[in-house]
Amino acid sequence: MTRFRGLPVSPGHASGLLRIRPARPSPAAARPRRTRDDVTAAFAAVARSRTALAGRLRAEGRDDEAGIIEIAALIAGDPALAGAAADAVAAGADPETAISETAERHARLMEDLGNPDLAARAADIRQVAAAAIDYFRTDRGSSDVPGGSPFILVARDISPAELIELTDSGAPLAGAVSVSGGATSHAAIIARGLAIPMMAGADPAVLETRPGQRAALDGTSGELAVGATAVPSPAAPASPVTPIPRSGPAVTVLANVASAVETRRALAAGVEGVGLLRTEIPFLESRDWPGYGRQRALLEPILSQLEGKTAVVRLLDFSGDKIPPFLRRDLPSGAGLAALLERPAALTDQLRAILDSAHGARLAILIPMVRDPAEITRVREALAALTSRPPPTGIMVELAGTARRATEFARAADFFSVGTNDLVADVLGLARSDPAAGPGRAGDPRVLDLVRQVAAAGGEAGIDVSVCGDAAADPDVLPELIAAGIRTVSVGAGAVGPVRSLLSQGEP
């Protein structure tokens, strides 16, 4: 069995047969069609399919996704790419080589501009080229995977369009592995919204793996095990889960989201609102504090779907493994909140963007990694300078020290949100990225005891206490959390359905 590590960018477990798009197209696979006109026709076909897909997405109101695909359609129709490749073929070059070299030249130009948004388009260019090259293939690599078998797509670049197209066409896409990209790539955002486990930044050697082999992908830890026949999957236990009886206390289910697609899926699954809107995810590779405009562009498409519903927006949480380049040099891990509070302009930009994007959503502001009640005061002061009717302001309880002082914090905060991922790591002395710090560990008596204390302190002060960590979606831990006094949970968009079933909500 061979294992490949990578960045976990979309959580979950998948198993299936490997469908591999090779690093370099094999000339032997080319059809005997190699004229200038063939190249032009190949790009025109890609442009048509992308335009049609964008149109379908627009019709469904999926404007964010459509916008991404429309740019890919324009790239496919751009004479600077198609024309240059066609010229090279007219001069005698092999079509696949001409297309990939022309695309590579454009992709590198984009990466060298020093603008993260434009650099991210390099992957779109390579993906358009890959689709055009497909046009020259008799075999698209799919013959290695029998029709209907779940497969894991492995490629240098995976485009958001590809993920949406495969899912929309009903292909059994179980997981995705790319050599390029990271958690902030568009493909990763779409994969999370579609609940497709994905690993990015994989070792390029993965592209040399023999296609058609069985493999298991762990999108939560970032590992592909080639040759593995089964995958341990805490998300889908082999034994049937016993639902929590309806006669138990009423539990509100909210969703954790960072994108519009996740929000849409969570709402479709019957969620009552968003319990954790992660605002830092698109900015993890940012070169400066994200300004007002960039934050509105993130928030608008999410909050506009939440009219009349709860929307708990968490302030930028640049901590742990989520520290962008501009903070990396001098920021100790976990000091992201301090950095934000020390930059009043950055804090005000974010609060203003949140308030201005609210539409009719029932806003609440959530402060991450709080270790001192004075931090709550700082945020309240900044809010008071912007509005006479500030939204409720609560804190993440995710540090053991904060949990132990819950009674004191309950006097300063309007609500508590228990972040079990970090709390487990802090209480048990594990690194957050340590696989041993999985969601199930929130069932540890030391963690549950703290959760009970926090719930009791909140109850005494009359403030809401919710759990927004992955543990809330764990079938073994959820009943324990409810027993500890938790009445609101917020879980990943893909977990909303299973959690509601577990709570005997939704379908009778």
Add this chain to the structure above:
Amino acid sequence: MPASSDVTLKADLHARPAGQLAVAAAGFQAAVRLSAGGRDADAKSVLGVMQLGASAGATVTVRADGPDEAAAVDALTVILAAVTPAG
């Protein structure tokens, strides 16, 4: 006599407005070019427009040459003036 106009960008010229510019330019018969910071591009090429790498504060010059050049310059100027930051 070709038409031209200068616009100072309020935000980086990222992919979305680059796409809008290319689509708008393609609707005109006139040849339309954009230049900024010593780089020059065919406005009908989304790759060319993105590769200008024009950032907030930069001045972009629109030049059009052809039967509908004045309308082309107007249309692209409006798009450039409305550029807002990427999400």
